[in-house]
Amino acid sequence: MSTDWAAHDLKVQNHHGGNLAATSRIRHVLIAAITAGDIAPGARLKEIDLGQQLGVSRTPLREAMSALKAEGVLSIGDDGGLRVRTLDYQDIHALYQLRAKLESMAAELAAAQASPAEREFIAEIRAKESILVNDGINPATLAKLNGQFHQSIALASHNSFLVETLQRLSILMVLLGPTAYSLAERVREIGAEHDAINNSIQTHDPIAAKQAASIHLQNAVKARLQLIASGHKDNID
């Protein structure tokens, strides 16, 4: 395996005082590496190797892994070693099923009680996304914007635990493989579905929003299953 994925650094987003450096950074780097496919699900993470590649000692590394284990990203395999969690067919269904329920709940609540500023914010993200789609921007950018769209809706639900939970589930999505706004066809569909959600929110229609989000996720899992079946491998919404 190449060792260059340690290059997944990023400005340490330490807004006020938090756990500035290592532990938090390691967590992000590991997630990034998994997202990029540099570390595959099932791969065993050995503390010493990992520490050397990341340039940190085992102590903060273990803390990061402890957190990731709690989040369900890592798990202890049959051999006792810590591994990247693997999702089987049933897990994929379960994950999407739960996300569908929660995303539609978020959309419903957002449509009912988002503030004007929040509605505008959601609309702006959707507009940006729409433009980028037409420009044929790279998948990674679209995936990021997609995440922002969903998160802005979650935030507008004004339910912090819903936000946390969806955040957690979206991290688990990386276990399905690299994101794939690479299928032009599906990209268009996603745009239309996002539009439906956004419109419902803008018109204060909770029922429609809930419905639209539900359909969106239903199509997402369908697309995912197609990808799996075709062995094509790639992550969609």
Place this chain on the structure above:
Amino acid sequence: MSTDWAAHDLKVQNHHGGNLAATSRIRHVLIAAITAGDIAPGARLKEIDLGQQLGVSRTPLREAMSALKAEGVLSIGDDGGLRVRTLDYQDIHALYQLRAKLESMAAELAAAQASPAEREFIAEIRAKESILVNDGINPATLAKLNGQFHQSIALASHNSFLVETLQRLSILMVLLGPTAYSLAERVREIGAEHDAINNSIQTHDPIAAKQAASIHLQNAVKARLQLIASGHKDNID
């Protein structure tokens, strides 16, 4: 503050191989201490003191705290110190709102697709609970059985992420204070509500199960708010 809560030990429930000793144990002890009210929300956790009381060094302690932070039980306060998370009025609403959605989802799925064995298991727990209620058993035992009831339903949903998420939320419930099956009146109501859920599951009626679970949680939050208003302090379902 008394230091005797370190006595919250417990047989190391290490069924196959897990993290037998310190890190895992610390996590449980801390949760138990918070549940019992020995450590109040908002309290700052200082590594050295804590380590001495628990008889462990800071390293495993930090790992446990790192995990609890990821789970949302602990959070970093304004001063940068790690504290037990405090829930404000809105948080309580949000927590119950999310639980309501997920518990009803679990009940719905369980009613639709639980195996015969799973249905029997759920019914047995309910029966046990019913007997204990009539015997006037202590609140702690009832709370434990209540947890088993809800968990057995979650498991019967056959959605592992739903199980994980509900598990996580139920841990956060400890932040609301000590459990309170101490209100005789509410105990009876809970029994009736559990019966409704159980019956719907036994008769394979997903819609009724969903409805019953939803009502159950709605009443739970109402009871909780009453407790808060009366300053009576005590945890209900």
Place this chain on the structure above:
DNA sequence: TTGCATACATTTGCATACAATATAAGAAAA
């Protein structure tokens, strides 16, 4: 060849030591 046992190597778990940073207290100057 298969099963088992023992020895070896690897890896994790924990503790201690060290470093850096934040906090509080106190003294000096305005």
Place this chain on the structure above:
DNA sequence: TTTTCTTATATTGTATGCAAATGTATGCAA
């Protein structure tokens, strides 16, 4: 008295070393 600078102390962050546990390989015997 108030403010600020300094110093001391408390607390968290990181590294390393050691011990225990666990997986793995090798060899022997059936």
